[in-house]
Structures are given as structure tokens and as C-alpha cells.
Amino acid sequence: MEEGNDTFASEFILLGFTNRDDLQVTFFVLFLAIYVVTLIGNLGVILLIRIDSCLRSPMYFFLSHLSLLDVCYSSTIIPQTLLNFLVEKKAISFAGCATQLFSFAACATAECYVLAAMAYDRYVAICNPLLYPVAMSQSLCFGMLAGAYFAGVISSTIHTVSIFRLPFCQSKRINHFFCDGPPLLALSCSDTRVNEAMVSAVVGFNVLSTTVFILVSYLLVLSAIMRMRSGASWHKAFSTCASHLVSIALYYGSSLFTYLRPGSRRSLEHGEVVSVLYSVAVPMLNPLIYSLRNTDMKNAMRKAKGRVLSSLSIHGSWSAERRGMPFHGEEG
Template structure:
């Protein structure tokens, strides 16, 4: 336990995404660009849903929280990675490592349940359209969201305790770019079988449980869509659900691949690529895949852009006059 006490005092060393010094600046620019796009895209979705009254529906309520979660869990990882790309000593304290794993697990798990809630929303909207306003009440939506956060906190606590209760006396060097369960368990000098089982059980319960719920919901949706006689109606229903399914496939596929394998079968270099997919790439892609290809969102963006251009046009002539430029009043 002396090594474990030393780890607690001095923390861990993160190797980062690459050890090659010539790639550090390139990775910094790439991660920074991804983070900026993630923030702008997801904040844009949240603001757009907030200001457009036509988007104040259960579907977009969950979509705005999905964007918020994407911001939260990418912000748990990327800012630290950006700093580590620019410094030689990539040290993270024990407490910060625990906090990072717990926070990331909480946001990621909540996202699983929010995606499931969105699938249920689509099921009710397509299969029971007349009952939609009654079933998807504001009370139910808030209840589903609160349950998602509660389930995430409980499972993340179990996950984090299971990882950090083992002694880390083999090494302090984490071959990863953030504190994640599999690379941390690889540092233990004790038998980690119980921790592996607990982590796999917690992640498996959340991911497989919500996956089954989503598959059942969309199976019923598919059955209802195939009964639609109108080709346009069938195409619209498919298109509404397709973007959601793409986002689910990316997120769930990489998560299952990462967590539901024994540590002994992990390739830590390959795990970095998989981790980057679900922790960095998916939050960036979600606004485009799940939101901005939606017809209602496009209409809302067009209206918002129109209001902005109108405001600029109204403010433009006085400014032009103050600068001595001609004011063409006949345009108005």
C-alpha cells in the first residue's frame, strides 16, 4: 500500500493522446477546433430552442439537455487535454482524477437515459399522436430527466469507487489522455477481477437497459411508419428518426466496445481512439446529426437569421449616416 499512498499524495502522470513531440501542436489545434465547434454547435442548439416558441415541445426539451450534456462531458476532458499538449509534465492529482472520472461517468450515463427518453418521445409522437400532448406532459418530461440524473449519479458513484478502491502500486503513468476506468485498472498490482465485473455490470446495465428500450421503441415506430400510406409521410417519419439513430449508434457502439471487455484484452493505444470517438467526436457531431438536419431546427434558424438581419438593417442607416455614407431610404 506504500505505492498507493504515494499515488494519493502525488497523483498520476497522463501520457496523453500521443508521446511524439512533433505532433503535440497539431493535436492541440485539432482538439481546440473540435472543442470550439462543440461549444458553438451545442450552445447554438440550446439558445435556438430557448428563443423559438415553436420548439418548446418535449422533443426539443430533451434535445436541449442532450446538447447541455455534450458540453459538460466534453468540457470535463478537452480543456485539460489542451493544457497537457503544451506542457512537458502532464500530472493530474489523485482528487482531480477521481473527480474527472466521476463527472465524465455522470454526464455520459445521463446521456444514455436522455437518448432513451427521446426514443420514447418519438414512439408516442408517431404511434399515439392523439394522446401525445397528454402522455408527454411537462411533469413526465421533468420526471424522466430527474430520474436520468439520479440514476447517473448512483451508477457513477459505484463505478468510481470500484475503480479507485484498488491499490495503484504498479505505476503512476496512465496510458491515456484522461482518467478513465480501463487504463486506471491496468495500473493496479492486485487482482482487479471484482472491479472489472462491477464496472462492466454498472455500464452494462445502463447501456444495455437503455439500448433495449430504444430498440423496442423504434421497432414499434418502424411498424407504425410502414403502415403509413403516404410516401411523403413515411419519408418524413423515417427522416425524423434516422438522425437520432445515427447518434445512438455512434455513442452506444463505442461505449460498449470500450467498457464491456476484460482489461486483459484491452489495447490501450486503440482504446484512446475509441475514447476519442465517444468523448470528443460524438459531442461535436450531435448538433449536426441530431439537430441541425431537422426541418423544425432549420426553420427556427432561418427565422432567427431573419430577425438578426432585420435588426442590423434597422440599425444600419443611422450608422451609415454618422459615417457620412448615403442613406437610401427608398429601400424601406
């Protein structure tokens, strides 16, 4: 009876990817590199948008919050994962597991709606460019962003409560590298069909509704692009939208695969590999996807690099003068 009532376990054990010591080190180095690139890329995007006056449009407002969400939910997962690669007992407390699931679900849900807002922004900018300043007003942008964060909190609350109200009276060993919904549901000794349906309904509504909205927006954008006569305008619009769609395809495809399959058809091993895409890889790739094909971002990076080099040159010259030495930094 005690085991059957062990709903509030003191801790769970995250099995992770492997028990082999040599692979643990390899995975640690790989995930550490990914995390560093994720932080540098996304924080760099946020900083660049903050300091460059040319990046003050609604598109970059939403992009900065997309980067913020990527930083937040990468930081929810990867530090714990890195720690587990180094310790023998890969434990996480019950409260820590619930907090990790809540934080991850909130950020992931909010990201769906931010991506939808970005799609709407592209639709207005390309299909109604003359009305863009009015249609994408500051109040509307803040309202859409507030709605995205509100949806994230509400959805993650339902998600977390529907899972952690279950009794976990069997094994406490989570066959995953973080506290995600499907592997937690697999641990419960009770009938989880209602809970699975609730989680699938919440995730399904968020993902499918925003997917439909995004697809309709980009179909209208594509229709407008095909009517453009200027080759330069066509290329710029298509390039921007293509980068958005690559990110959306990776994020939504892996999320749908993980959450919307029936429980009987889920393979936790396959789900673990796929979840690496939306929880680890996509936050790292987003800055590259949105920056490398974006002329404004590349120009802003060049200007920022020029300011840094100029500052270093001036500082070096000033230091040399104080030492009474000639400065040769600009020779040649």
C-alpha cells in the same frame, strides 16, 4: 511498504496520444477546433430551442439537455487535454483525476437515459399522435429528465469509488488522454477482478437496458412508419428517427467496445482511439445529426438568421443617421 501503500498518489501522468512535439501541435489544433465546434453547435442548439416558440415540444426539451450534457462532458475532458498538448509534464492531481472520472461518468450515463427518453418521445409521437400531448405531459418529461440525472450521479459514484478505492502502487502513468475507467484499473497492483466486474455491471446495466428500450421503441416506430400511406409523413418520420439512430449507434457502439470487453482482451491503445468517438466526436456531431435533417430546426435557424440580419441592418441605418451620413445598406 511505502510504495505499496501509495493509494492516494498526489498526481497521475496522462501519456496522451504521442510524445512527438510536431504531432502535439497538430493534435492541439485539431482538438481545439473540435472543442470550438462542439461548444458553438451545442450552445447554439440550446439557445435556438430557448428563443423559438415552435421548438417547445418534449422532443426539443430533451434535445436541449442532450446538448447541455455534451457541453459538460466535453468540457470535462478537452480543456485538460489541450493543456497537456502544451506542457512537458502532463500531470493531473489525484483529486482532479477522480473529479474528471466522476463528472464524465455522470454525464455519459445521463446521456444514455436522455437518448432513451427521446426514443420514447418519438414512439409516442408517431405511434400515438392523438395521445401525444397527454402521454408526454410536462410532469412526465421533468420526471424522466430528473431520473436521467439521478441515474448519472448514482452510477458515477459507484464507478468512481470502485476504482479509486484501489491501491495504485505501480506506475502512475495513465496510458490514455483522460482519466477513464479501464486505463486506471490497469494501474492497480491489487486484484481488480471484483472492481472490473462492478464497473462492467454498472455500465452494462445502463447501456444495455437503455439500448433494449431504444431498440424496442424504434422497432415499434418502424412498424408504424411502414403502415403510413402518405409519402411525406413516411419521409418525415423516417428522417427524424434515422438521425437519432446514427447518433445512438456511434455513442453506444464505442461505449460498449470500451467497457464491456474482458480485461484480458482490452488493448488500451485501441481503447484510446475508440474513446475519442464517444468522448470527443459524438458531442461535436450531435448538433449536426439532429439539426441538419430536422425541418423545424432548419426553419428556426433561418428565422434566427433573419432576425440577426434585420437587427444589424437597423443598427447600421441608425448609426449612419447619427453620423449624418446616408445609409446604403439596402441598395440593390
